[in-house]
Amino acid sequence: MSDGFMNQDLLSMWKRSMDQGMEAWQKLAGQQQAPDISQFWRPMFGQSLDVWTQILKQGMSSPDVLAHWKKFLDDSVEGWSKVLEQAMGTDGFAAAMGKFLDQYMNTVGPVRKSLQSSNEEFLRTMNLPSRKQITDLASQVVSLEARLEALEERIEDLVDSISLLETFVKRATNP
């Protein structure tokens, strides 16, 4: 039996055991939609095994072990990425994240509000403008700018109409 066949047998045995192991874990956890961890391990080991089998078949023509290590690392990270993506794409994860965000806002919201009001109180005592007052002022500037812009637009339209009119008059007087 050649080494290639032996590798293939070992690989299929390993894959089979991984599948069975995953099945057993899923049954044990009682989860129908558990993230498929084998999606991470399979490509990672499969690809690295392929790479090393190829290297051994070709002979060590390159001592570039670092390049092989980099490929192995990239494959592993990609594998992890896939597994994380799968886990984060579940409804359960979205619900957990929503709950966390909800709790975060329940805590942070009142703290922010009380901080804001105490800051404003302090600034008023010091006779200094508060953030809200500056924001209001900026909003007024923005709306003033918008009004100016509307006026500018109307003037531009008027200028356009006048120049159009001029052209017509010129054409009419000098046919």
Added chain:
Amino acid sequence: MTEWKLPMPSELSDKLQQETIKNLQRFSKGMDLVYRPREPQLGQTPKELIHKKNKSSLYRYGHAADRRHAVPVFMVPNLGISRPYIFDLYPGSSFIEYMVQQGFDFYLLDWGVFGDEDNGLTFDECVTQILPVMVRKLLRASKARQVTVLGYCMGAPLGACYAALYPEAVKNFVNMAGPIDFKQAGLFTTWLDQRHFDIDKLVDAFGSMPSDMVRVGFKMLKPTMDLTTFTNLWWNLWDDSYVEGFLALNKWANEFTPFPGEFFRQWVKEFYQQNKLVRGELVLGGRSVDLSNIRCPLLVVGAKQDNITPPQCARALMDATSGSDKEYVELPGGHISLIAGRGARRNVWPKVSGWIGQRSQEA
């Protein structure tokens, strides 16, 4: 048995020598990056400010002598999330520079960075108040009657809404990785589901969508991204051109911008949670947004590995519009690699510029 071929000693020593030199270069350049950090020079294509409205600016690129096409191109990028200098990274790696070189009269809308005073700005106002003014100014500057609208990412639904409401001004429409069918928007669709994500509570608590939360949301889409980025940097540290590109892209990738509160509320609620755009239920400025009003030539570009706008999410515009000249292309890469990087220059930019160029003669 597998035959073992031992490399020749001379070959082995050459390889070892090369690898040692590369590693020394990695080390010295890495030290240089850490101890003498340099600011990348970004956005160097010559530009002129055409109009400014609140925080948003309209820029015109290039010189008059280089413009060969009659129809100007108006690029609408995403509002919030990130800055638009990704489109003009640095010479040789700039989408805008490329488009200018192809003879286009190119305009970019920079939405700007919104502050607390803009928290009342809505998606509605962006489409019915900012975009029409910008297009009017653009047409006045270019002396053209129509424009090619090129929407990237969130800029595509913004641009599509504009094109549906004001079809007379739009000669061509290009959707580059812009979400249209939000039921197919991948992880964001799941995370922003109204059963789990209370958008009202968030906007009421913060007033806006803070940039730090935007950062967390996008980093979570691909948690291994930073690890991959820095491993690749270390691997390519010996290569100056790679490091230059990395510095520019890394600066952009870590500069997140906030969303105005009301804009974000409308964006999440009406687009991600209710999917109103593709269902024809969206109302802006008191008018119904009907995508079938878009009858102009349409190009949709999807990216195969896009996890922000999966290809099928962008492709939905093909079925929603009613023109006869429509083309869909799906190119390799992710959301960002459509617009920046070597792959974009090779695969995407020539396709987009060629398609627009063929349709840029004024009637």
